[in-house]
Amino acid sequence: MTSATLLDRSTVRDHRGALNRDEITAAVEETLVSTPFIDVHTHLYMPSLGAVGLWGIDELITYHYLEAEFFRSSSITPEQYWRFSKTEKADAIWRVLFVENAPVSEATRGVVAVLQALGLPTTGPDLTEAREFFASQTLDSHIRRVFDLAGISEVVMTNDPLDPDEAPLWERGADSDRQFHPVLRLDRILNKWATHWRLLESQGYAASEDAGGRSVAEVRRFLLEWCMRMRPVYMAVSLPDTFMFPEDSVRGRLLAEAVLPACREFGIPLSLMIGVRYQVNPALKLAGDGVGKADLRAVEHICTANAGNRFLISVLSRENQHELCVYARKFNNLMPFGCWWFLNNPSIVEEITRERLEMLGTTFIPQHSDARVLEQVIYKWRNTRRTMGPILANMYRLLWDDGRAVTRAEIQADIKRLFRTNFERFARVREQ
Ligand code: FIX
Numbered sequence: 136m137t138s139a140t141l142l143d144r145s146t147v148r149d150h151r152g153a154l155n156r157d158e159i160t161a162a163v164e165e166t167l168v169s170t171p172f173i174d175v176h177t178h179l180y181m182p183s184l185g186a187v188g189l190w191g192i193d194e195l196i197t198y199h200y201l202e203a204e205f206f207r208s209s210s211i212t213p214e215q216y217w218r219f220s221k222t223e224k225a226d227a228i229w230r231v232l233f234v235e236n237a238p239v240s241e242a243t244r245g246v247v248a249v250l251q252a253l254g255l256p257t258t259g260p261d262l263t264e265a266r267e268f269f270a271s272q273t274l275d276s277h278i279r280r281v282f283d284l285a286g287i288s289e290v291v292m293t294n295d296p297l298d299p300d301e302a303p304l305w306e307r308g309a310d311s312d313r314q315f316h317p318v319l320r321l322d323r324i325l326n327k328w329a330t331h332w333r334l335l336e337s338q339g340y341a342a343s344e345d346a347g348g349r350s351v352a353e354v355r356r357f358l359l360e361w362c363m364r365m366r367p368v369y370m371a372v373s374l375p376d377t378f379m380f381p382e383d384s385v386r387g388r389l390l391a392e393a394v395l396p397a398c399r400e401f402g403i404p405l406s407l408m409i410g411v412r413y414q415v416n417p418a419l420k421l422a423g424d425g426v427g428k429a430d431l432r433a434v435e436h437i438c439t440a441n442a443g444n445r446f447l448i449s450v451l452s453r454e455n456q457h458e459l460c461v462y463a464r465k466f467n468n469l470m471p472f473g474c475w476w477f478l479n480n481p482s483i484v485e486e487i488t489r490e491r492l493e494m495l496g497t498t499f500i501p502q503h504s505d506a507r508v509l510e511q512v513i514y515k516w517r518n519t520r521r522t523m524g525p526i527l528a529n530m531y532r533l534l535w536d537d538g539r540a541v542t543r544a545e546i547q548a549d550i551k552r553l554f555r556t557n558f559e560r561f562a563r564v565r566e567q
């Protein structure tokens with residue numbers, strides 16, 4: 136006899152609109168499909184920044200996730216590969232990962248899902264038909280269609296104020312777009328000061344190599360001027376597995392004395408993405424980064440010392456996930472988000488998400504796409520909905536078995552909170 140039948144059904148169904156146990160799965164699936172998500176971290180760009188945005192079949196195939204997998208299955212060396220044209224690179228990867236081998240990995244299967252969603256052939260010796268299709272698209276209408284297929288209403292960009300291609304577009308006054316939210320990305324300033332302080336100096340900021348003198352105040356001025364220009368929804372930085380806070384370093388000083396005060400002044404969160412081992416194999420370029428377990432006492436210290444700041448935090452190492460959940464229970468100025476990069480695989484997303492639901496309820500942001508190529512949002516959000524459905528349905532069934540049914544409205548509110556309002560409220564998006 137199951138626990139369900141042991142329960143007095145009338146007590147379980149004692150509130151208006153309560154679902155039956157066997158209605159939960161369909162209600163969850165329908166709500167996941169009908170709720171447009173906000174994608175809180177991508178490397179996508181609004182049309183007015185079109186020059187730096189990636190889209191189309193050649194970009195999909197030469198995505199650094201696929202390059203890493205290509206070098207495992209091909210005798211072509213990275214040195215030879217980097218001498219290829221974009222088309223030659225895409226042709227080589229298509230042949231090796233999609234023709235000579237079945238595309239079963241998460242990243243290769245993703246390309247197949249995108250081709251299918253756009254009505255293109257998912258098999259075939261070459262990419263001719265796909266190239267013709269993408270060549271016939273108009274970027275603006277294509278973006279809207281792709282967002283619809285992905286079930287997202289907005290994306291959050293990654294905008295680098297020191298990027299030589301992107302920064303001039305902002306300085307010339309890039310048109311904003313309601314479906315693209317800017318973010319001020321600070322990796323060059325915080326992680327590569329030694330090679331970038333001169334750029335600030337050349338722009339009229341009194342910076343110095345040791346970040347002494349007026350450097351801190353000037354960086355703060357730089358950040359606030361870019362906040363006025365870009366209106367970011369948050370500032371962001373990726374950090375190595377060795378990151379510590381406080382830290383007696385240029386990064387430690389700029390973070391504590393320039394970035395955190397600027398975030399408070401502009402009223403936006405700081406996103407910390409912790410745990411990268413940069414360029415463990417430089418021959419693979421963007422595909423050459425790795426992961427390392429970080430000492431999350433840095434998170435404890437930064438949340439404690441900066442109660443006036445809000446932190447969006449994602450950690451790259453699987454081994455750091457539980458600690459992050461525990462810290463989120465201690466600090467309500469900490470919002471865990473996403474299953475980042477090497478964690479964005481359904482088996483790991485399931486593990487992390489179940490743990491977060493059990494420890495945090497619905498007070499976290501389950502996922503972001505990290506899309507670098509426009510059409511990737513289609514498969515990354517399809518995977519997320521496919522993974523989230525059974526997890527959420529099981530959660531509500533357990534609640535049912537424990538004596539309380541849920542309503543469709545409650546499921547809608549929870550899913551909206553997980554994939555929209557947690558971010559909107561934490562980043563105060565609608566207030567800006
Ligand atoms: O730092 C980041 O934002 C990372 O997401 C990227 O650098 C990384 O290369 C990536 O594409 C992960 O999915």
Ligand code: ZN
Binds near residue numbers: 176178
């Ligand atoms: Zn990213």
